Amino acid sequence: MQTNARDRLITALDVPSADEALALVDRLGDAVSFYKIGMELVYGGGGLAVAERLVKAGKKVFLDLKLHDIPNTVERATAQVARLGVHLLTVHGYPQTMRAAHAGRAGTGLKLLAVTVMTSYDDDDLVAAGYAEGVGPTVRRRADQAKDIGIDGLIISPHEAAALRAALGPSMLLVTPGVRPAGSAVGDQKRVMTPGEAIRAGADHLVVGRPVTAASDPRAAAEAIVAEISANLTA
């Protein structure tokens, strides 16, 4: 996976329409090379067409659909996503789901990311959802299972990045939402770090939405994050 500073920032295009997405992409220009398209834009209408358009324009695209269903449905849906030519797709980090997605993308260039524990969750949220182990052990269990199945990467918070990098080695892609430049509103995220901290912890890609998309100058906000990434990359 590409590792220059600009390609390490994945900007979440969390807007409700294709028109707004394309206007934002236009505004961001060459400051952003990698976009994430998620549920809001897909369900709002036009998200998949925007994804294909961005791919044709030479941008990298991460489709954040967080697939989770019976194996037959996940396998067939993953095969359809692979036809779009996007680079990354999320599935939930359950073994049955990950195995099905792995089969569905066979023979394609699509890379799969397993969602371990959402970055809006802390230990109490996991207990409330019926998982008593807490964030650290749950992330680790799902990460190990993902690696065994042949999944390419993980959605984790920056807090888990250093331990997982040490445990899983350099080839597992570590992609971290829950990134906030110093002074930015944390909002509904619970396990957050700054861009520099996340990079130093070993993240390959940082997913950033509102700190860019809600900024008065989104391009300047993206450029500042890329500069912070660059300053924290080791040679």
Ligand SMILES: O=c1ccn([C@@H]2O[C@H](COP(=O)(O)O)[C@@H](O)[C@H]2O)c(=O)[nH]1
């Ligand atoms: O655990 C997860 C998985 C996905 N996300 C997605 O990342 C972005 C983060 O947006 P911000 O505005 O920077 O909070 C958003 O699209 C989420 O759906 C995540 O945050 N955590």
